[in-house]
Amino acid sequence: MKTVTVGEFKSKFTYYLEKVMKGxxxxxAYGRKKKKVALFSPYANKKRPLRKLGPLDGKVTIQISDDWEMSDEELINA
Structure with a gap:
C-alpha cells in the first residue's frame, strides 16, 4: 500500500481521488516523522459490523404487519 505525505496528497488531490475510485x-502521513494519520480506500470496501440486539437478545420478539412497506435492509440500515 502506497504512503503519501499530506503535502503531496493536498497538491494532487484529484489524482488520488481517481485512484481511490479505481479501487x-x-x-x-503527516509531519517530519511521517506519522500515519489516515487510510483512504473505496467506500464500497467499508465493512459494516452486524448490529446486535444486546441484553434483550432471546427475550424480545417483534411482529411486523403484512402491509409493512420497508425492506429488511432499509430497516437495518436506517
Missing part, C-alpha cells in the same frame, strides 16, 4: 488504497 486503490493509500495512507496519508
Amino acid at each position: 486503490e488504497e493509500f495512507i496519508v
Whole structure:
C-alpha cells in the first residue's frame, strides 16, 4: 500500500481521488516523522459490523404487519 505525505496528497488531490475510485488504497502521513494519520480506500470496501440486539437478545420478539412497506435492509440500515 502506497504512503503519501499530506503535502503531496493536498497538491494532487484529484489524482488520488481517481485512484481511490479505481479501487486503490493509500495512507496519508503527516509531519517530519511521517506519522500515519489516515487510510483512504473505496467506500464500497467499508465493512459494516452486524448490529446486535444486546441484553434483550432471546427475550424480545417483534411482529411486523403484512402491509409493512420497508425492506429488511432499509430497516437495518436506517
